[in-house]
Amino acid sequence: MGPRRCTRTGCSQAAVATLTYDYGDSVVILGPLATYAEPHSYDLCAEHATRLSAPQGWQVVRLASATAEPPEPSVDDLVALAEAVREVGTRPVTQEPAEPSRPPLRLVRPDHP
16 A cells, blocks of 8 residues: 545545544644644645635634654764764663562461451
8 A cells, every 4th residue: 555645535645634623613734744644634644734714704723843844863863873873882881789589478368367
């Protein structure tokens, strides 16, 4: 099964966002692509998600990252990650103190002494 497609008629682009309606509150919610296709939600491509409009009197809520591609890691991010991994690898292994031993539990039932 390939990537999900935009549900707009005539569009075959890959879906990047999911649109849902909250009829009780008159709100249109555009969020990141849902994990699974739901019967009362609509998957949209980047173009249709960007051009989305709501019925008159309705509010549109665009959740962060609904249509945005994740940012590429910067050189500073990669250097910080490499330094953190290096630091953990050079740290001496310390032995955690063992917990004090307890005597084993004994199950006592009323019908057995």
